Each structure stands twice: as structure tokens, then as C-alpha cells.
Amino acid sequence: MPCPPWWHGKFRDCGCRMTIPRQAVIDVLTATSEHLSAEDIYFEVHKVYPAIGLTTVYRTLDLLAQMGMVFKFDFGDGRSRYELVEGTKKHHHHLVCTNCGRVIDYSDFIEEEVKLFNQVEKALSQKHNFEITAHQVQFLGRCNNCKGGNNR
Amino acid sequence: MPCPPWWHGKFRDCGCRMTIPRQAVIDVLTATSEHLSAEDIYFEVHKVYPAIGLTTVYRTLDLLAQMGMVFKFDFGDGRSRYELVEGTKKHHHHLVCTNCGRVIDYSDFIEEEVKLFNQVEKALSQKHNFEITAHQVQFLGRCNNCKGGNNR
DNA sequence: CCTCTTATTGACAATGATTTTCATTTCCGC
DNA sequence: GCGGAAATGAAAATCATTGTCAATAAGAGG
Structure with missing residues (x-):
């Protein structure tokens, strides 16, 4: 293919x-x-x-x-x-584990986020005369494996 | 000091x-x-x-x-x-120019974003058993200087 | 305030991802 | 098919970040 x-x-x-x-x-x-x-x-x-x-x-x-x-x-x-x-994957954002580096994609709550971002993008691009082409969202923290555990 | x-x-x-x-x-x-x-x-x-x-x-x-x-x-x-x-600066997000690398902080529309993120964080951390400690948001694009201009 | 244990430091070497260089090869409009 | 510009590959170069290790300094307890 x-x-x-x-x-x-x-x-x-x-x-x-x-x-x-x-x-x-x-x-x-x-x-x-x-x-x-x-x-x-x-x-x-x-x-x-x-x-x-x-x-x-x-x-x-x-x-x-x-x-x-x-x-x-x-x-x-x-x-x-x-x-x-x-x-093939639809638009998504990321959850990143700062301990082990695992990355989880999520697209469950994207719709509301994207809706808000569209407004924000519009306002920001006007205010700062900036041509926005993309956005990135990451949540950082510890995944279930690393949660209570030892560092690194 | x-x-x-x-x-x-x-x-x-x-x-x-x-x-x-x-x-x-x-x-x-x-x-x-x-x-x-x-x-x-x-x-x-x-x-x-x-x-x-x-x-x-x-x-x-x-x-x-x-x-x-x-x-x-x-x-x-x-x-x-x-x-x-x-x-000293309050919580903010970033606008990043992918051409010249300039970074603009903004905190104008943060409140709504943060409000939404709090919900999303809660939902995500439950669903994925993930302990979220921070988030990062970047808008990517071209700043006013680089807008119509030549690359790099 | 002195001592002792242990965290911390600094100089240097090492690593490792990304770039640069340059001679050679490949694309594609004519 | 031809030619010039664009693209490639191998090897060297760059450069941010990390590891090593002997020397130093913080601070708890006396």
C-alpha cells in the first residue's frame, strides 16, 4: 500500500x-x-x-x-x-508520565477542548497578529505503574 | 534579594x-x-x-x-x-512561532481554559488512573514578523 | 562551635540526537 | 532522452545534556 x-x-x-x-x-x-x-x-x-x-x-x-x-x-x-x-487516528491530546515516559493518547474530551481552542485561537491570532496553525496539549504526571513507586 | x-x-x-x-x-x-x-x-x-x-x-x-x-x-x-x-508571572500558556522561535506568553483566556482543564484532568486521571500534576498548552504558528515572510 | 556522615560540587570526558558537508545520484519538465 | 536543480548517503561535526570521580561543604548531633 x-x-x-x-x-x-x-x-x-x-x-x-x-x-x-x-x-x-x-x-x-x-x-x-x-x-x-x-x-x-x-x-x-x-x-x-x-x-x-x-x-x-x-x-x-x-x-x-x-x-x-x-x-x-x-x-x-x-x-x-x-x-x-x-x-488514521483522530485528533488527540497527550498524557505524559514524567517518571517512565509513557504516553497515552486521549480523544474523549477533545470536542469541548477544541471548541474552546477555536475561540481562543481566533482571539489570540487577532490580538498578537499571529497565524496559528496548530496546538499542542499535554497533561503531565504519573501513570498507574509509577504512581506510588520509586523514582526513575 | x-x-x-x-x-x-x-x-x-x-x-x-x-x-x-x-x-x-x-x-x-x-x-x-x-x-x-x-x-x-x-x-x-x-x-x-x-x-x-x-x-x-x-x-x-x-x-x-x-x-x-x-x-x-x-x-x-x-x-x-x-x-x-x-x-512573578501568573499562570500562562504559550504562543510559539515555528519560524523564528519567538515565544509569547498569554494569560488572557486562561481562566476558561483552566476551568475546562480542571474537569478534563479529573476525568482523565480517573479513567487512566493517572496522577496529573501539570499541563502544557502551546499554540504553534507564525508571528507577525514571519507571517508572509521567507522561511527560516 | 566541632565533628562526622553524606549530599553536592566542578572539571572533564562521554554520550547521543540532530546537522552539516560534499561528492554522487535521482527526479521531472522540456 | 537531456540537463539542471533537488535530493541523497556516508562520514564528520555540532551541541545540549549526562556520567564519572575525587574534592568539598551542609547541617544534624553532640
Whole structure:
């Protein structure tokens, strides 16, 4: 299941080309529902195209983030995580365990949050003359495993 | 204006000692309203106590974050930023320009957001058996300077 | 105020994610 | 198919953050 052809146009629109490595990265992102790091993605890509290098994966992810097609997250473990904006998963926010690093997606209460955010976005973008393209929400704390437990 | 004495107790409560370097870091964090990086803080500390090393600044910030006295942020520029939880500034959220990295604090619409978050926090912590201690909200986009402009 | 235990420190080395460099290869409009 | 620009890969470079370890200092108890 190669990535849909409309990507081709997306790239052309910003003066970029569609290439095998880029397809490969998009395919991996499309197929997963997890928060993959650049290296994770590299490993997956590598299974199918061993010639593709980690550098290219980084460059592709950077480009996709610039294009607004990919979210780049930081969950505090020293590596960035990437997620397709138009992925299989619906829009969601994150619960991050500051002890073990576990990340839980939730989308249960999103609707009200998003409703409020739309208002806030509008007001903020006017007040600060700011063009808002995305938002990130994280709740930080301790997951059930780490709750009463020892640190780290 | 040295940092208030109640910090002393805070440290003792977790088996830690109050030291000159820790005071110095806290003093810098108290005095600023910006989002300082570890190195920024190191430079400030260095003006008063040239003997204090960067390593110690990192360790202190880490400790303060563990204690929940300091927020640690990532605005996507590859370095962490630190902010006192009980600082001079009231609770706020962030607008981050993905082009130039500028960060704008806002607290105008916080009240409604926080009200909603309190509900969401309660529901989430029950559903996922998660002990929530903090939240982070960022709006991403382009600031007025970068709006129509060239990339990077 | 002195002592002793233990947390803390600082200099330096090490790590590890991300970037840069540059010669080579690939895309794609013509 | 051709050519020039865009993209790639390998290796080196960067740079924030962390680990090591011997030397130092905090502070509880005497």
C-alpha cells in the first residue's frame, strides 16, 4: 500500500519532489498509530529500503513538519516524536508520565477542548497578529505503574 | 534579594540540602520573566558566582523540576527552557512561532481554559488512573514578523 | 562551635540526537 | 532522452545534556 498520489502534488506545490525515501517515510507514518522517533522510522524504512539513510529520514521529517503534514512532539525523553497530521487516528491530546515516559493518547474530551481552542485561537491570532496553525496539549504526571513507586 | 527561606524547608523535605549554587539558580529564575535555557541561567549565575559550573546548573534544574518547583519546556529549538512554577508571572500558556522561535506568553483566556482543564484532568486521571500534576498548552504558528515572510 | 556522615560540587570526558558537508545520484519538465 | 536543480548517503561535526570521580561543604548531633 504505497502512499496516495496526492502527496505528489503536495510536494510539487512547495517546489519539492516526490522520491522513494520520502514515500517510504510517509508509508511508515501512515501505517503506525504510535509516536515514532526518527530512529524508529529509520528502522522501519530500513526493512524495505536498506539503502536509505538516517540523515534522509531526518530531512524528510523536517520537511514534512515545515509543510504542516507532520506534528513534531517532545515528550521530554530527549528525542523528538513524529505523527501524521491526517493520520488514521483522530485528533488527540497527550498524557505524559514524567517518571517512565509513557504516553497515552486521549480523544474523549477533545470536542469541548477544541471548541474552546477555536475561540481562543481566533482571539489570540487577532490580538498578537499571529497565524496559528496548530496546538499542542499535554497533561503531565504519573501513570498507574509509577504512581506510588520509586523514582526513575 | 536572596531567595526566601522557605525554600530551605522544601529541600529538606526531600532529603536535599540548600546550597549556594541552588540559591543562585533560584535567584536567577525568580528575577526573570523570560524562558531561560540552562546556559542562559548559567551565564547569569556566573556573573555572581564564577565558580559555579554548568553541570551543577543542569543538576539543580533537574532537581527543581522533579520537585515540581520548575516547569521544563521545549519550544522546538533544541534546548530546554525553565520557568519557576510560583514565579512573578501568573499562570500562562504559550504562543510559539515555528519560524523564528519567538515565544509569547498569554494569560488572557486562561481562566476558561483552566476551568475546562480542571474537569478534563479529573476525568482523565480517573479513567487512566493517572496522577496529573501539570499541563502544557502551546499554540504553534507564525508571528507577525514571519507571517508572509521567507522561511527560516 | 566541632565533628562526622553524606549530599553536592566542578572539571572533564562521554554520550547521543540532530546537522552539516560534499561528492554522487535521482527526479521531472522540456 | 537531456540537463539542471533537488535530493541523497556516508562520514564528520555540532551541541545540549549526562556520567564519572575525587574534592568539598551542609547541617544534624553532640
